[in-house]
Amino acid sequence: MKKAKLVNCIFDCLVAIIFTISNAWSTQNEKNNPGFAWKDGAEIYAKICAYCHEAHVGPQIRNRELPAAYIRTIVRNGNRAMPAFRPSEIDDESLTKLADFISNKKAQH
Amino acid sequence: MASQYIALPKGVSEKNFDAAIRDFRKVLGETSVLTSAEQLAPYIKTMMPVPDSDHTPSAALLATTVEQIQKIVAICNQYKVPIWMISTGKNLGYGSAAPAERGQVVLDLKRMNRILEVDKDLAFALVEPGVTYQQLYDYIKEHKLGLWLSMPAPSAIAGPVGNTLDRGVGYTPYGEHFLFACGMEVVLANGEVLRTGMGSMPNSNTWQVFKWGYGPYLDGIFTQSNYGIVTKFGFWLMPEPPAFKPFVIQYQHEEDIVEIVETIRPLRISGVIPNAVVIAHALYEAPVKAKRSDYVSGPGSIPDEAVYRIMKDHKLGIWNVYAALYGTQEQIDVNWKIVTQAFGQSGKAKILTEQEAADDPAFAYRAKLMRGEMTLTEFSLYNWRGGGGSMWFAPVSQARGSETLKQMALTKQILAKYGLDYSGEFIVGMRDMHHIVDVLYDKTDPEQTKAAYQCFDELLTEFSARGYGTYRVNTAFMDKVAETYGPVQRKVHKTLKKALDPNGIIAPGKSGIR
Numbered sequence: 001m002k003k004a005k006l007v008n009c010i011f012d013c014l015v016a017i018i019f020t021i022s023n024a025w026s027t028q029n030e031k032n033n034p035g036f037a038w039k040d041g042a043e044i045y046a047k048i049c050a051y052c053h054e055a056h057v058g059p060q061i062r063n064r065e066l067p068a069a070y071i072r073t074i075v076r077n078g079n080r081a082m083p084a085f086r087p088s089e090i091d092d093e094s095l096t097k098l099a100d101f102i103s104n105k106k107a108q109h
Numbered sequence: 110m111a112s113q114y115i116a117l118p119k120g121v122s123e124k125n126f127d128a129a130i131r132d133f134r135k136v137l138g139e140t141s142v143l144t145s146a147e148q149l150a151p152y153i154k155t156m157m158p159v160p161d162s163d164h165t166p167s168a169a170l171l172a173t174t175v176e177q178i179q180k181i182v183a184i185c186n187q188y189k190v191p192i193w194m195i196s197t198g199k200n201l202g203y204g205s206a207a208p209a210e211r212g213q214v215v216l217d218l219k220r221m222n223r224i225l226e227v228d229k230d231l232a233f234a235l236v237e238p239g240v241t242y243q244q245l246y247d248y249i250k251e252h253k254l255g256l257w258l259s260m261p262a263p264s265a266i267a268g269p270v271g272n273t274l275d276r277g278v279g280y281t282p283y284g285e286h287f288l289f290a291c292g293m294e295v296v297l298a299n300g301e302v303l304r305t306g307m308g309s310m311p312n313s314n315t316w317q318v319f320k321w322g323y324g325p326y327l328d329g330i331f332t333q334s335n336y337g338i339v340t341k342f343g344f345w346l347m348p349e350p351p352a353f354k355p356f357v358i359q360y361q362h363e364e365d366i367v368e369i370v371e372t373i374r375p376l377r378i379s380g381v382i383p384n385a386v387v388i389a390h391a392l393y394e395a396p397v398k399a400k401r402s403d404y405v406s407g408p409g410s411i412p413d414e415a416v417y418r419i420m421k422d423h424k425l426g427i428w429n430v431y432a433a434l435y436g437t438q439e440q441i442d443v444n445w446k447i448v449t450q451a452f453g454q455s456g457k458a459k460i461l462t463e464q465e466a467a468d469d470p471a472f473a474y475r476a477k478l479m480r481g482e483m484t485l486t487e488f489s490l491y492n493w494r495g496g497g498g499s500m501w502f503a504p505v506s507q508a509r510g511s512e513t514l515k516q517m518a519l520t521k522q523i524l525a526k527y528g529l530d531y532s533g534e535f536i537v538g539m540r541d542m543h544h545i546v547d548v549l550y551d552k553t554d555p556e557q558t559k560a561a562y563q564c565f566d567e568l569l570t571e572f573s574a575r576g577y578g579t580y581r582v583n584t585a586f587m588d589k590v591a592e593t594y595g596p597v598q599r600k601v602h603k604t605l606k607k608a609l610d611p612n613g614i615i616a617p618g619k620s621g622i623r
Contacts, residue, residue: 033223051486079497
């Protein structure tokens, strides 16, 4: 028992030391790459929603004047078989654009 | 006083959790540490037949850098707070984005979404965990790299890191994904950063081209495991072939699986058919074309008579073998002759190509999967029973006809006992077959949900009693599956866990390892 505690204590100390040492690998070539960000609601619709909602898997959701608040709620919570989408996938600002795209007829063709 | 959290990690006081959350916020900022019920809602929904409250997280952390993760594991060690890592969080039917145990903190890596390198000549990619197949597909198209992806059916919204780490599969010649993995970067529980294989050597440029490095090969212990947090992942891509010929071979009787597997095995082992072939039952393909309610109503599994009507109405075989040839036109012509001769011998097979079947929605989505194009059409399965219930039952079979028939019959019999349908397929192997069955049920129906749980439990019990092991399972049944592999393997797993993560902070419970 004492031995186990000692091992854990040593481990915890090691953790404290290691994470303060900067890792040379993790900074190479990566600072200039900002990662992925959605352009607009139409892009999110095409790259996620349309695969089901334009393919007879999920119901049609465009041109139905669905309220934007309803769309945001369904996206975040899911609905039956539809998975939920997290803010790490579709951030709040992009979700607002997506909801506007789906609910606003003028945004569509 | 009511807790300000919707759940707490096992054995962690609210006071200590408060302190951990405060420290997480110092590292990540206020907005990247989620604790409210509204913020955590997308992390709770699963398709499993257990209460969502069993898998409710206490918080979610949105990390974007390796340095942040190093600091997060230090905080977790300090307060003994367990984390559960997700990448795209779309492990649907296996646990989705929810943690294995109530109260675990989800470490959400979706925002680590940089494509770090795609090498056209050497045909490899190095990516972060949050990169989706869609993102990589678009990148390859945009840069005209002429490389193909292999991905699972949830393609667009899933990603190569999470799928491969859970040892998922796809449908191209690179379909057994972990075979094509090459090099990982892993944050260990003590905060050290390990690069596996050639990546351990400073200035090496062979990290993504040579798997083995020197000494024991380590990549495997970071798959289906909780020994570290994978932050970079290398894998090989398939050069786009000059020609591609998808086809489907249909059979009319369930017993024909014996002939199919006996015919296809030598073609797979010799490489005549190079891709991860699918032998899909009619009920796996039917949801793309038919509604269950048009053929059967009331409780119970669908009768064979109704299945035959669906086949007739929608031009399906009871077995539908989807495969493809890849290469130059000359290579394809030669191999096509071998394939048609092999399957033509008994007179039972009906062979269809794009010429006859291009407009068929089942053929169309299968052809897309076999050339690494995005489609979510397989999600039609979820409309079969409705209600959002799904678990993948995934035993491994020898690629031997008699064995696949035995597995199919046993699965169907147990499913029928609980009023559920056999939506199954055999995929991938040269020498093995992943027998993949979507146990579909209506999660809004408490009786069906209870039946689905009992059914899945019995499937695991009966299959393991016959020596049939499961290769992957949802988070509600991980302990049960771990038990079927015996005490010695469990002890080795635990020994490694104790050595690498003595405080047990990384995903306790994954694959039954604590």
